[in-house]
Each structure stands twice: as C-alpha cells, then as structure tokens.
Amino acid sequence: MRECNSMKKRFHRTVLLQLITSYVLASGALAQTTPTLYPLTLNYTAPATYLIKDIQVTGTNSIDKEAIVTLLGFNAGDTVQIPGPAITDAIQRLWKQGLVKDVAIHASLAADHHVVLTVSITECPRLSAYSFVGIKKKEQEKLIEKIALVKGKVVTDELIKNLQKAIKDHCVEEGYLHTTVTIASVPDPTNADYMQLKIKVDKGEKVIINAIRFEGNQHISSDVLRSQMRHLREKPRFTLVKDVLKKILTLQPIRKQGILWRPFNLQESWNYLQEHVILLSSKFNQAKLEEDKKRVVSYCQSKGFRDAAIVEHTVDKQQDALLNIWMKVEEGRQYRVGDIRWVGNYLYGEESLKQILSIKRGDIYNPLLLQKKLHNNPEGQDIASLYEDDGYLFFQVDPVEVGLAGETVDLEIRLQEGPQVRINKVLIEGNKVAHDYVIRRELRTLPGDKFSKAKLDRSYRELNQLNIFDPAIDILRVPNFLDKTVDIKYKVKDRPKVEIKFSGGWGDEFMFSATLATNNFSLRNLVRSRAPIGGGQTLGLSAETNGAGYKNFALQFTEPWLGGKKPRYFHLSLNKSSEGNRGSIGGKIGLGTRLTWPDDYMALKGSLAYYRHDYEEYDLLGNNEKHTGVLNDLAVNISLERDSTGPNPIYPKEGSKLELHTNFTPPWSWLSNKEHNGLSVPERYGWKEHHQWMLDSSYFIRLLDDLVLNVRGHFGVLGKFPSQGSIGPFERFSLGGGTRLGNRTLRGEEHISLRGYEDGYITPKDKVTGYKGGVIYDKFVLELRYPIISSYAATAYALAFAEGGYAWAQYKDYNPFVLRRRSAGAGLRVYFPLIIGTTIGFDCGYGFDKKTTDKRYNELEFHFSIGMGLR
Incomplete structure (x- = not known):
C-alpha cells in the first residue's frame, strides 16, 4: 500500500515538472515572435525597399479594418518602397472614399529589413x-x-x-x-x-414673368411668337376687349391684310386668344426658356423662314419678384417650295405619293409640315403609313434639300422601300391578372400576317376599350431583317382587380349609387375553384338611394366573348327597388355580336326585359289620382351601334359613335281585344304598351394638339300601335338638369340632360290626354375639351359647352330648326381609376330661355354628376 502511494507521489511530481517546463518554453517562444520595432529613418534621395511584416489599423469605430487594408493596395508579405508612390497612392485611395477626415501611414523598422505599417485614421462623423x-x-x-x-x-x-x-x-x-x-x-x-x-x-419671393419682348421680327408679330411659348407666360391679364376695341377704332379688320380679308384660321385665332387672355402666371425656369426658344424658332421655320434663329436673349430683373425676358429674332428670307423629285419609289407612282404629300411648287416651305406628311400624321394619311400598312416595316423616307435658288428650296425625297415583313411572334408582358387569351382575342396583329401599322393602332385601341389596363400601353417592335419578320410585344399594366365605384347626380335632389364591381371577372375560374379574376367579364353589385326611402339594388353580369371564339355579347341583370308604397322586381337578358359590314366597328345588340311593379295608392298617371294595382313591363330592346372613338375611352380625341336604339312592347291592346272604355286605370294599364326610337351621334374632332371638339346630336320619338288610340303615358321625354341616375316613377320617363336648367324643366303636357312628357325631342351639343391631367392615377379635363334642345307633346308641333331652350357654360371632368373608378363631373350653366316668372330666372345652375351619361 505504501509502495502504491509512493509511486503516485512520484508520478504527480513528474507531471507538474513537465507542465512548468512547457509553460516556460512556450513563453520564451512567444517572446521571440514579437519583433522589436525601431523608428525608421526616411531617406528621400535614396528610397529603400522593405518587406512588409504586418499592417495595423488604429482609430476605427464603424469602418471595418479589413476593408481599410484592402483599399491600401498592398498586404503583409509584399515589398514596398519607403518613401515611395505606393504609400502616397494608398493615402489618396482612402481619401477618395469620403469616409475619413484624417489619415496617416507610419512605418517602423523590424529585423531583417522588415517593416510594420500602422494606418492611423480619424473617421468622419x-x-x-x-x-x-x-x-x-x-x-x-x-x-x-x-x-x-x-x-x-x-x-x-x-x-x-x-x-x-x-x-x-x-x-x-x-x-x-x-x-x-x-x-x-x-x-x-x-x-x-x-x-x-x-x-x-x-426661398424669398416666387419670381414670375412680367413681360416677354421680341425684337427683329418683321413678318411675324410678337403676339404670335409669345403664344408659341408653352411653358413661360406673362403675369395674368385680360386684354381681349381692349385689343378688339383698339382694332375696330383703327379700322384694322378692313385694312389690307386685315382679318376680314383673310380666310378663317383656327390656329391663328387660338394664338390670339392665348395672347390676350392669361389666367395663370408661370414661374421662370431656364431649362423651360430654352425649350420655348426652340418652339419659337420652329414656328418661324414653319412659316417659311428656314434660317430663323434667336441670336440673343437676356433676362432682366425688374423687381425682386418680376422678370423681363428679351429675345432678338433674325427671321431671314422666306422660302417657298421649288421642284420636288421622288427617288426610290417602285411600289407607288409619283402621282399617288404627291396626292398624299399635298405640297406643291410655290407653297411656303414648311419643314414641320413636310415631316408630318412623311411620318406619323395624326390628322390623316402620311407616306410612311402608306408603306407600313402594307407590310414595309423597314421603309425609310428622307427629304433632302438639293438646291437653294434665291428664295426657292428644291427637294429630293429619297425612299428606301425595303422588303415586306410578316409577323413572327406576338408576345404579352405585364398582365399579372388578365389572362393572355383576354388580350389575344382583341388583337388584330396575328402571327403569320403581313405587318400593318393600322392594325397595330387598332389593337392598341381595342385593348384600351377593355378598360382593364393602364391606357399607356407600350407596344414594341422587334424586327429581324435577315428573315424579314418582326416580333410584336405588348407591355400592359393591370388596373385594380375590384373597384368600388360611385355614381350620382345632384339637381333638385341628390341621388347616390355605389357599385362593387370588376370588369375582369372569370366565371371559369370560379367554377374551377380558382381566384375568379382575369377573364375580362364584368360582374357588379350596385345599390342606389336618395337617403329618403328610395332604394334600388341590382346585380349585373356581362360576357363580351360568349363561347370564347367570337365576339358575341351576353348580358344578364336582376333588379329590385322600392320606394314608399310601391316596389319593383325584374331582370333583363341580352345578346349581341360584332358585325363586319360596313366595317368591324359595328355591333348589333338585343335584349328582353321584364319588370313587375306593385303599387298601392299611387299616382300612376301623374294626374293626382291614386290607384292600386300591378303594372307589368315586358319589352324588347334592339340597338345598332358603331363606335370608332379612341384611343382612350375616358378622353377620346378622334372617331365617332353612332347608335340607333329601339324599345318596344307587344301590342297588348290588340292581343287582348278589349274595349278600354269602362276599364279602371289598373285594368287598362296593366301592361306597358309603346314603341320608342332613339338616335344618338357623337363626333370627336382634334383641333390643336389635345384640344378636342365634341359635337353631339340626340333625337327620340315615342310611337303607338294602331289599337292604342292615343300615345300612352309611359316612356315619355323630359329635358333639363344634369345626368340623372335612375327612373323614379313607374311611368319610366326618359330623362335627357340639359345643363343650365333645373331637372325636368322641359316637361310638356298633352292638352288632349293630360299625360306629362314629350313624345318627340331633339338636342344638340357643342363641347370643347382640353386635358389638365393625363396619367395612370387620374385623368382630368376642362370643358366649355353650348347646347340646346326641346321636347314636344304633339308631333305636329315639332320643329327641328328651332332650339327653344339654349344654354352655355363650363365644367370639369375628373376620373380616378384607383379611388372611385368612374368620372366625376361639375358643370355650371346659364339658360338663355328661362321664363321671367321662374324663381331662378337669370341665375346660374350648378350640376354635379358621377358617371358618364349617354345623353
């Protein structure tokens, strides 16, 4: 036992001794690896090269030390010349990062010609x-x-x-x-x-422009030049009346070259109006001034002054907040067109090309008009479109001035027709909600077809008419010259999947309607238990009320491509309403198809509708007599439409819309074969009986840039069947006020808006039958529109209108050449697709033909509407 204890003690002593020895040896070795550093004496006349043993970084807080070492451009183990360019370059690289406000590199000498570099930095805050x-x-x-x-x-x-x-x-x-x-x-x-x-x-005061003056312009007036400046305007003023009186007193209109001796020019009239009616001032901006200078020069060149230039301009401060702009113009000579020669035209003859160009020898030389006639003419056909519509995508045309003789410019128009191109692929991008087939079925550009710019433009219009995409649809052409093909890529952006829409009107009383709807519904996806969106169908649930007892609920579904192969229209709607002592329920089912004659803008639609109206102690005929009963309404609706408006359905700039609509019921009086004499009102009028015909036309004419004139005409007539005896009390016409939402009486008056007058101001009464409402009406509208906002988030435009119309209780009194109720005014339309999904309207109108006994005679009428009314 003692021997075992003795052996354990010797073992413990041995282990302890080994541990102490290992520690001492390790400490010695560690001490030997830490180099002894000495100050390095720098010799600028004879720099020396050293081996970097280590690089140390001091002074960092948030900057990574490894990043600092990386930026130096050298590492431990590299050689460096001290002093030398490597150290200088490293310091400059650190400065350029913008992270430090002070940097220094110190070198210390170690053994064996080694150095240790210390980078000392002070970080920027x-x-x-x-x-x-x-x-x-x-x-x-x-x-x-x-x-x-x-x-x-x-x-x-x-x-x-x-x-x-x-x-x-x-x-x-x-x-x-x-x-x-x-x-x-x-x-x-x-x-x-x-x-x-x-x-x-x-900021100080905002600087506005006091005056814009021109010097050196001898042929073009300063007023006209100022009107060409789109961005910069003088401070607000109204000098129209003063200038007109001045011109009349000095007899300028009848002098030579006066306005009465010249043909009417819309552009000239618009420029004159802009010059003398300035409602909003503009802030000064140097970049905008340069743009407007180019516009002024371009206008001078369009009048034949080919060499026109603004050679000098100054901006003078009149006061702290007012500036005067002065520009010196050199017009140069006014040139006219000389000889025109065509080169490279093989497909079309010179006469055909000249007809489209419509520029002839002796005309004032207008480079802008020349380019417009050759490329992308928004007002008509151009040379490039002629070729591109026939597949010549690579077509090029360049006008070259080949001669200047005096004041004449000779032109050579060089054409490169190129090969005819066919469509290879049609690609679609950006449709995260709408299915590809919803887009493809609207396109006119199909793989294998000959390329056509007109079909490309038509495809753009049709996609916009769906109203499920941002109007700014981007269409890219990816041509391949080697195989004479082109890929077409449509880049779209989906609008909201579901919209909450509001519609309404405010005349004598406020009407409000709310709709939860989507115009991109997919019934197919719903049946397949998928998200029911992306199919281009319309589904809507709406509620309408006046807040005082009237309620109306409707469910609507529309399929524009029934069956998915042809543009066959299907519509189904259900409706239930109530107000006080009456209620209605019913529905409508409709079919339609797109026609190909005379063109594919035509469509034919038809529907069958039935509504049951229950009433109790209700004035059915509008003669203050109360009745109780049931009124049935079974009617057929047929409409023939042609709609070529576009490209944006919210703000059309061109095209027309025509619609002929008829609404008729069966001839119940003839089918029942009953004598009306002796029958009570509920018995006699148990079924509505009539036939109604409506004609609506609307034309959009682009005047200047985005300024659009909308000309509309509306006509309606109500007829009777031979067995009726007289025209009944139902579906008569009433004019006055703004757009009204629904029909509040069982008689079903057709309300026609006429701004400047109260709702229903023109409601004639038949002297024979006592029925209220006209049996024939007409209305004509002139509306000038100009956009204020055009973007994905909103569209807004201002308008000025003049309109007139009337309704007659007897055919014999109708006179289409006399507008008995006329009005004029101005308004605003705003469309918010992301907020309310419909158009808000504000109108202020003055009726010229109000009766002197009216309470609001000589007063302006204000109209508020939400939604786009047809009439």
Missing part, C-alpha cells in the same frame, strides 16, 4: 438627425427623396455642398430664384461619432 426650417412638410418629403438624405450617412464638406446645391436647384425649379440655403452641422449630444444637420431655407 455620421448623420444621426436632420431638421428643416423655412419649407413645408410636403416639400421636405420631396427633397429628402430627391437628395437621398438618410440617417447614418457620412457627413463631409462635399455632402453639405451637394445638399445646398440640390435644395437650391429644387427651389429654383419652383420659381424661387433668390433662394439661400444655410446648413449647420451640430455634434450629437448623445454620441460623439455622430452629427446633426440644421437646414435653413429662405
């Missing part, structure tokens, strides 16, 4: 907070987004200078030319490595 003084919160948000000001960013002198410049540039763009920006950097009291920026902005 970082941004912890910022504040603005002198600008509103909305402007602050715009600026923060524009200059990308984020917390944690390194604060340097360059950053502060860039901030000052960006803020000042932003304010100058807004018209504040005298803006001063002061930025103070303050240490963060909670963190020494961070700074706070105090940004003070003094």
Whole structure:
C-alpha cells in the first residue's frame, strides 16, 4: 500500500515538472515572435525597399479594418518602397472614399529589413438627425427623396455642398430664384461619432414673368411668337376687349391684310386668344426658356423662314419678384417650295405619293409640315403609313434639300422601300391578372400576317376599350431583317382587380349609387375553384338611394366573348327597388355580336326585359289620382351601334359613335281585344304598351394638339300601335338638369340632360290626354375639351359647352330648326381609376330661355354628376 502511494507521489511530481517546463518554453517562444520595432529613418534621395511584416489599423469605430487594408493596395508579405508612390497612392485611395477626415501611414523598422505599417485614421462623423426650417412638410418629403438624405450617412464638406446645391436647384425649379440655403452641422449630444444637420431655407419671393419682348421680327408679330411659348407666360391679364376695341377704332379688320380679308384660321385665332387672355402666371425656369426658344424658332421655320434663329436673349430683373425676358429674332428670307423629285419609289407612282404629300411648287416651305406628311400624321394619311400598312416595316423616307435658288428650296425625297415583313411572334408582358387569351382575342396583329401599322393602332385601341389596363400601353417592335419578320410585344399594366365605384347626380335632389364591381371577372375560374379574376367579364353589385326611402339594388353580369371564339355579347341583370308604397322586381337578358359590314366597328345588340311593379295608392298617371294595382313591363330592346372613338375611352380625341336604339312592347291592346272604355286605370294599364326610337351621334374632332371638339346630336320619338288610340303615358321625354341616375316613377320617363336648367324643366303636357312628357325631342351639343391631367392615377379635363334642345307633346308641333331652350357654360371632368373608378363631373350653366316668372330666372345652375351619361 505504501509502495502504491509512493509511486503516485512520484508520478504527480513528474507531471507538474513537465507542465512548468512547457509553460516556460512556450513563453520564451512567444517572446521571440514579437519583433522589436525601431523608428525608421526616411531617406528621400535614396528610397529603400522593405518587406512588409504586418499592417495595423488604429482609430476605427464603424469602418471595418479589413476593408481599410484592402483599399491600401498592398498586404503583409509584399515589398514596398519607403518613401515611395505606393504609400502616397494608398493615402489618396482612402481619401477618395469620403469616409475619413484624417489619415496617416507610419512605418517602423523590424529585423531583417522588415517593416510594420500602422494606418492611423480619424473617421468622419455620421448623420444621426436632420431638421428643416423655412419649407413645408410636403416639400421636405420631396427633397429628402430627391437628395437621398438618410440617417447614418457620412457627413463631409462635399455632402453639405451637394445638399445646398440640390435644395437650391429644387427651389429654383419652383420659381424661387433668390433662394439661400444655410446648413449647420451640430455634434450629437448623445454620441460623439455622430452629427446633426440644421437646414435653413429662405426661398424669398416666387419670381414670375412680367413681360416677354421680341425684337427683329418683321413678318411675324410678337403676339404670335409669345403664344408659341408653352411653358413661360406673362403675369395674368385680360386684354381681349381692349385689343378688339383698339382694332375696330383703327379700322384694322378692313385694312389690307386685315382679318376680314383673310380666310378663317383656327390656329391663328387660338394664338390670339392665348395672347390676350392669361389666367395663370408661370414661374421662370431656364431649362423651360430654352425649350420655348426652340418652339419659337420652329414656328418661324414653319412659316417659311428656314434660317430663323434667336441670336440673343437676356433676362432682366425688374423687381425682386418680376422678370423681363428679351429675345432678338433674325427671321431671314422666306422660302417657298421649288421642284420636288421622288427617288426610290417602285411600289407607288409619283402621282399617288404627291396626292398624299399635298405640297406643291410655290407653297411656303414648311419643314414641320413636310415631316408630318412623311411620318406619323395624326390628322390623316402620311407616306410612311402608306408603306407600313402594307407590310414595309423597314421603309425609310428622307427629304433632302438639293438646291437653294434665291428664295426657292428644291427637294429630293429619297425612299428606301425595303422588303415586306410578316409577323413572327406576338408576345404579352405585364398582365399579372388578365389572362393572355383576354388580350389575344382583341388583337388584330396575328402571327403569320403581313405587318400593318393600322392594325397595330387598332389593337392598341381595342385593348384600351377593355378598360382593364393602364391606357399607356407600350407596344414594341422587334424586327429581324435577315428573315424579314418582326416580333410584336405588348407591355400592359393591370388596373385594380375590384373597384368600388360611385355614381350620382345632384339637381333638385341628390341621388347616390355605389357599385362593387370588376370588369375582369372569370366565371371559369370560379367554377374551377380558382381566384375568379382575369377573364375580362364584368360582374357588379350596385345599390342606389336618395337617403329618403328610395332604394334600388341590382346585380349585373356581362360576357363580351360568349363561347370564347367570337365576339358575341351576353348580358344578364336582376333588379329590385322600392320606394314608399310601391316596389319593383325584374331582370333583363341580352345578346349581341360584332358585325363586319360596313366595317368591324359595328355591333348589333338585343335584349328582353321584364319588370313587375306593385303599387298601392299611387299616382300612376301623374294626374293626382291614386290607384292600386300591378303594372307589368315586358319589352324588347334592339340597338345598332358603331363606335370608332379612341384611343382612350375616358378622353377620346378622334372617331365617332353612332347608335340607333329601339324599345318596344307587344301590342297588348290588340292581343287582348278589349274595349278600354269602362276599364279602371289598373285594368287598362296593366301592361306597358309603346314603341320608342332613339338616335344618338357623337363626333370627336382634334383641333390643336389635345384640344378636342365634341359635337353631339340626340333625337327620340315615342310611337303607338294602331289599337292604342292615343300615345300612352309611359316612356315619355323630359329635358333639363344634369345626368340623372335612375327612373323614379313607374311611368319610366326618359330623362335627357340639359345643363343650365333645373331637372325636368322641359316637361310638356298633352292638352288632349293630360299625360306629362314629350313624345318627340331633339338636342344638340357643342363641347370643347382640353386635358389638365393625363396619367395612370387620374385623368382630368376642362370643358366649355353650348347646347340646346326641346321636347314636344304633339308631333305636329315639332320643329327641328328651332332650339327653344339654349344654354352655355363650363365644367370639369375628373376620373380616378384607383379611388372611385368612374368620372366625376361639375358643370355650371346659364339658360338663355328661362321664363321671367321662374324663381331662378337669370341665375346660374350648378350640376354635379358621377358617371358618364349617354345623353
């Protein structure tokens, strides 16, 4: 036992001795690996090369040390010349990062011609907070987004200078030319490595333009030149009456070259109006001035002054907030067209091309008109479209001035017809909701077909008419010259899947309607237990009320391509309404098809509708007599339509819409073979009996750029069957007010809007039968429209209108050449697809033919409407 204990003690002593020895040896070895460093004496006349033993970084807080070493351009184990360019370049690279405000590299000498480099840096402070003084919160948000000001960013002198410049540039763009920006950097009291920026902005007064003057223009008046400036305008003024009186007193209209001696020119009249009626001032912007100078020069060139130029301009400060702009114009000679020679035309003869060009020898030389006649003429056919509609996608045409003789320009129009191209692939992108087949069935461009620009434009229109995509549809052509084909790519952007729409009107009482609807429903997906969207079908649930007892609920479903192969229209609607002592229920089913004659803008639609109306103690005939009973309404509706308006259905710029509509019931009086004499009102009028015919036409004419004239005409007539005796009380016409939503009486008056008058102002009464409402009416409208906003989020346009109409109780009194109730006014239309999904309208009208005994005689009428009314 003692021997075992003795052996254990010897073993423990041995182990302890080995551990002590190992520690001593390890300590010695560690001491030997730490080099002894000595100051390095630099010799600038004879630099020496050293081997880098180690690189150390000091002074970093948030910057990664490894990143600093990487930026140096050398590592441990490399050789470096000290002093030498490598050290200088390394310091410059660190400076360029903009992360440090001080940097130095120190070298210490180790054994065996080795050096240890120490990089000492002082980091720039970082941004912890910022504040603005002198600008509103909305402007602050715009600026923060524009200059990308984020917390944690390194604060340097360059950053502060860039901030000052960006803020000042932003304010100058807004018209504040005298803006001063002061930025103070303050240490963060909670963190020494961070700074706070105090940004003070003094915008001063907004600078507007007092006057724009031209000098040197001898043939084109300054008024006309000013009107060509789209962005910059003089301060508001109305000098129209003053200028007209001046011209009349000085007999200018009847003098030579006066307005009475010249043919009417719409562009000239528009320019004159713009010059003398300035409602909104414009802020000064140098970039916009340069754009407007180009527009002025282009206009001069369009009048034959080929060499016109603005050779000098000055911007003078009249007051702190007013500027005067002066421009010196050199018109040069006025040129006319000389000889026109065609080169390279093999497919079409010169006579055909000349007819489209419609520019002849002796005409004023207008380069802008020439280009428009050769390429993309929005007002008619052009040479390029002639070829591209026939498949010549690679067609090129270039007008070349080949001779200047005096004041005549000789032209050579060079054509490169190229090969005929066919469509290879039709690609679709961006439709995350709508199925491909919904898009493809509307396209006129099919694989294998000959390329046609006209079909491309038609496809664009048809996709917009679906109203399920952003109107800004991008169509890309990807040509392949080698195999004479082209791929066409349609890039679309879906609109909201489900819309909450509001419709309404405000005349004598407010009417409100709300609709939960989608025009991209898919019944097929619903049956297959998928998300019921993307099929291009319309499904809507609507509710209508006046807040005082009237309620109307409707469910509607529309399939534009019944069967999926041909454009056959199917419609189904169910309706239930109630108000006080009456209620109605019913529905309608309709079919339609697109026609191909005389063109494929035509459509034929028909429907069958039935409604049952129960009433109790109700004035059915409008003669203050109460009755109780049931009124049945079974009617057939047939309409023949042609719609070529476009390209945007919300703001059409061209095309026309015509519709002939008839609504008739069976001849119940003839079928029943009953004598009406002696029958009670509920018995006699148990079924509605009539035939009604309506004709509506609407034409859109683009006048100048986006200025559009809408000309509309409406006509309606109500007839009777021979067995009726006289025209009944149902479906008569009433005019006056704005767009009305529904029909509030069982008589089913056809309400026609006529702005400037109260709702139902024109409701004639038949002297023989006592029935209220006209049996024939007409209405004519002139409406001038100009867009204010055109974007995906909203469309808005201003309008001015003049309209007139009337309704007659007897055929014999009808006179289509006399507008007995006329009005004029102005309005605004706003469309918010992402918010309410329909058009809001505001109109102010004055009726010229009100009776002097009316309560609101000589007063303006204001109309509010939501939705696009047909009439």
